[in-house]
Amino acid sequence: MDTTSQEQTKKFEPPAATAAAAVETATQTGSKTRVSARDVNVHYGEKQALFDVSIDIPDRGVTAFIGPSGCGKSTFLRCLNRMNDTIEGCRVTGKILLDDVDIANPDLDVVELRARVGMVFQKPNPFPKSIYENVAYGPRIHGMTSSKDELDEIVYSSLRRAGLYEEVKDRLDQPGTGLSGGQQQRLCIARAIATKPEVLLMDEPCSALDPIATAIIEELIDELRENFTIVIVTHSMQQAARVSQKTAFFHLGKLIEEGPTEQIFTNPLDKKTQDYITGRIG
Amino acid sequence: MTDTTASPGTGTVSAEENRARIRKGLARRHRQEAIFRGMGVAAIAAALGFVAILFGMIIFKGAPAFWQATLTAEVYFDPEVIESDPRPVQQEGQSPADYRAELLRWERAVTLSNWNAVVADSIRKLAPDMELERKDALELVTSSVRYKLRDMFVENPDLLGQTVSVSMLGSANTDVWLKGNIDRSLADDRQQLSAATRELADRLAEEGVIRSAFAWHIFTNVDSRSAPASAGLAGAFVGSLYMMLVVIALAVPIGVASAVYLEEFAPKNRLTDLIEVNINNLAAVPSIVFGLLGAAVFINYFKLPLSAPLVGGMVLTLMTLPTIIIATRSSLRAVPPSLRQAALGLGASQTQTVFHHVLPLTFPGILTATIIGVAQALGETAPLLLIGMNAFVANVPATPMDQATALPVQIYLWQGNENRNFFEARTSAAIMVLLGLMIMLNALAIFLRTRLEKRQ
Numbered sequence: 001m002d003t004t005s006q007e008q009t010k011k012f013e014p015p016a017a018t019a020a021a022a023v024e025t026a027t028q029t030g031s032k033t034r035v036s037a038r039d040v041n042v043h044y045g046e047k048q049a050l051f052d053v054s055i056d057i058p059d060r061g062v063t064a065f066i067g068p069s070g071c072g073k074s075t076f077l078r079c080l081n082r083m084n085d086t087i088e089g090c091r092v093t094g095k096i097l098l099d100d101v102d103i104a105n106p107d108l109d110v111v112e113l114r115a116r117v118g119m120v121f122q123k124p125n126p127f128p129k130s131i132y133e134n135v136a137y138g139p140r141i142h143g144m145t146s147s148k149d150e151l152d153e154i155v156y157s158s159l160r161r162a163g164l165y166e167e168v169k170d171r172l173d174q175p176g177t178g179l180s181g182g183q184q185q186r187l188c189i190a191r192a193i194a195t196k197p198e199v200l201l202m203d204e205p206c207s208a209l210d211p212i213a214t215a216i217i218e219e220l221i222d223e224l225r226e227n228f229t230i231v232i233v234t235h236s237m238q239q240a241a242r243v244s245q246k247t248a249f250f251h252l253g254k255l256i257e258e259g260p261t262e263q264i265f266t267n268p269l270d271k272k273t274q275d276y277i278t279g280r281i282g
Numbered sequence: 283m284t285d286t287t288a289s290p291g292t293g294t295v296s297a298e299e300n301r302a303r304i305r306k307g308l309a310r311r312h313r314q315e316a317i318f319r320g321m322g323v324a325a326i327a328a329a330l331g332f333v334a335i336l337f338g339m340i341i342f343k344g345a346p347a348f349w350q351a352t353l354t355a356e357v358y359f360d361p362e363v364i365e366s367d368p369r370p371v372q373q374e375g376q377s378p379a380d381y382r383a384e385l386l387r388w389e390r391a392v393t394l395s396n397w398n399a400v401v402a403d404s405i406r407k408l409a410p411d412m413e414l415e416r417k418d419a420l421e422l423v424t425s426s427v428r429y430k431l432r433d434m435f436v437e438n439p440d441l442l443g444q445t446v447s448v449s450m451l452g453s454a455n456t457d458v459w460l461k462g463n464i465d466r467s468l469a470d471d472r473q474q475l476s477a478a479t480r481e482l483a484d485r486l487a488e489e490g491v492i493r494s495a496f497a498w499h500i501f502t503n504v505d506s507r508s509a510p511a512s513a514g515l516a517g518a519f520v521g522s523l524y525m526m527l528v529v530i531a532l533a534v535p536i537g538v539a540s541a542v543y544l545e546e547f548a549p550k551n552r553l554t555d556l557i558e559v560n561i562n563n564l565a566a567v568p569s570i571v572f573g574l575l576g577a578a579v580f581i582n583y584f585k586l587p588l589s590a591p592l593v594g595g596m597v598l599t600l601m602t603l604p605t606i607i608i609a610t611r612s613s614l615r616a617v618p619p620s621l622r623q624a625a626l627g628l629g630a631s632q633t634q635t636v637f638h639h640v641l642p643l644t645f646p647g648i649l650t651a652t653i654i655g656v657a658q659a660l661g662e663t664a665p666l667l668l669i670g671m672n673a674f675v676a677n678v679p680a681t682p683m684d685q686a687t688a689l690p691v692q693i694y695l696w697q698g699n700e701n702r703n704f705f706e707a708r709t710s711a712a713i714m715v716l717l718g719l720m721i722m723l724n725a726l727a728i729f730l731r732t733r734l735e736k737r738q
């Protein structure tokens with residue numbers, strides 16, 4: 001854990017000029033697998049929500065989950081940071097490896113896992129505290145900094161990365177709940193990346209936002225993929241096409257098809273995928 | 283779609299006919315609304331009316347009790363009546379304990395002097411021509427006047443042989459007579475005061491010697507049976523205060539901790555469902571049952587003292603706990619789940635999530651519930667009767683383990699006092715004090731709540 005986050009810290013500050021090139025290489029090489037799920041089944045009480053899902057999520061870049069409402073995209077996303085633990089009656093079986101550690105193992109410390117796998121939710125949910133406190137909370141509880149200066153540095157750089165710093169730098173002590181919806185969502189992204197996670201999960205992060213705020217967030221995601229492994233759930237196929245390099249299509253709790261985004265949208269192998277992207281189901 | 287075309291669903295009804303039907307029903311709908319509104323206003327008016335009548339009656343009856351007949355008399359500390367050695371002074375080589383013992387002996391001797399004679403003489407001087415008997419003169423003022431004079435003398439023995447003016451409280455019967463709370467036409471044998479004292483009181487009131495003064499002693503004195511005019515609420519007030527402190531110290535931590543555990547940590551299963559049902563039922567248990575429980579457990583089993591505010595507070599805690607638990611749980615439930623998800627998603631532990639994010643939001647709710655629970659407990663009487671807090675206590679309790687009574691119990695005791703003419707007003711006055719405290723507590727709850735909510 002220690003070594004990983006140090007590595008991560010180093011990777012956090014790539015020279016701006018080479019950034020684009022780095023992405024290029026990452027996506028072109030297909031890169032190594034970061035998360036690998038095998039035969040994941042999820043039940044809510046008696047009801048089964050996911051059936052034998054197996055998928056590899058590549059390091060860096062954006063993986064999008066698409067599919068009609070209720071097909072289990074959020075459920076699977078929540079398996080990746082064990083947020084399903086917080087749901088009464090939810091049972092997960094199968095194997096999910098994050099760098100060779102089985103994160104589906106019940107004995108795993110979820111606190112550590114969630115520091116490594118951050119999450120941004122559908123509805124912006126900043127804490128009813130100041131903007132600064134919102135971002136500082138994660139580093140603080142994980143004891144990531146030893147001085148106020150260090151903490152300031154993390155807060156400012158996270159806000160900068162989330163493209164929010166310029167807008168809020170004069171009112172860091174104002175409540176985060178006073179921002180606009182789009183700003184709140186970027187604040188939540190800043191809050192999530194302040195703990196320097198390796199994987200960032202986003203569950204329909206733009207569904208509560210207007211088109212302009214959505215465009216800003218999509219741009220932001222595009223920048224963040226240099227440094228994070230991003231998994232995004234979206235109900236908008238255009239969004240998946242715009243931001244992701246890999247796409248997985250879910251239907252009725254089953255993973256129907258996965259592959260490079262371009263291929264899924266232009267040349268899907270499965271009939272159901274084709275129906276979905278042409279608007280015949282969902 | 284235009285006028286006469288019949289729409290598919292409505293058969294042959296034209297749009298015009300349709301509008302007419304709606305219009306016809308409209309009058310009835312408006313009438314129904316007016317009737318319902320009228321009933322609502324009437325209900326509120328009735329409720330407010332009852333409250334106004336209740337308050338009006340209590341204030342009408344109780345307010346006069348805050349002013350009591352008081353007079354100032356010249357008191358001669360007659361050396362022939364007050365047989366006293368000089369006050370002892372500490373001798374060289376005398377131990378403090380010995381000195382204190384000697385002082386006590388002297389005070390006892392002073393007390394044995396005929397202070398009633400001193401009081402009666404000073405009253406007689408107010409109407410020298412009336413040739414009052416001592417009994418008649420003494421009846422005019424409250425019997426605690428003699429202790430007041432004694433205490434003055436013990437404090438300052440140089441008063442011997444001097445004359446000083448002393449303010450004296452009229453007796454309860456004098457007060458009743460002058461306020462007209464007793465039928466003046468009753469025969470002599472049914473009057474509380476002798477004919478001579480009645481005449482004296484009327485005359486002194488006319489001369490302005492007896493005035494109506496604000497009765498501060500209602501707030502500073504303890505209850506008294508021998509001198510009802512000087513009876514006050516201080517003892518009951520302190521008893522109630524101790525109980526409130528016990529309730530706050532016990533009910534808030536236990537209540538909040540149980541609510542947080544049940545709501546945030548406990549697994550949701552049969553057992554916790556059962557506990558939940560039981561807590562809700564506890565809130566509906568008649569308070570007297572808690573009194574029985576307290577008597578059986580705290581007093582009979584744990585051998586805690588009778589009549590102690592500590593025990594009273596513990597019994598009231600049992601009563602207040604469900605209120606606080608239920609209110610805390612509902613304010614915990616009102617915290618949006620998205621906030622918990624946000625904290626958990628960042629890697630906060632369950633405890634951190636609760637203490638850093640959830641509890642701060644529920645603080646106004648918990649505070650309000652606490653104050654309202656405490657206010658309820660403040661007004662509770664029945665359970666206290668069962669643990670002996672209706673005993674007559676003539677001291678301000680120094681600790682929560684001392685015998686004490688409580689404000690509502692004091693009201694109950696005064697309400698049952700045989701001297702109805704005097705205590706009827708006094709009871710209402712005590713109710714006013716209790717209601718005042720309640721209103722203050724509730725106002726505080728509202729004030730703090732709005733302030734805290736504004737800050738968030």
Ligand SMILES: Nc1ncnc2c1ncn2[C@@H]1O[C@H](COP(=O)(O)OP(=O)(O)O)[C@@H](O)[C@H]1O
Pocket residue numbers: 044049067068069070071072073074075076087
């Ligand atoms: N907390 C829950 N309790 C019970 N069933 C749930 C819960 N969350 C989701 N489900 C069920 O699991 C299935 C998948 O839901 P979800 O993962 O939210 O779908 P999606 O995000 O693709 O719209 C749905 O049938 C839904 O009803």
Ligand SMILES: [Mg+2]
Pocket residue numbers: 073074075203233
């Ligand atoms: Mg979803």
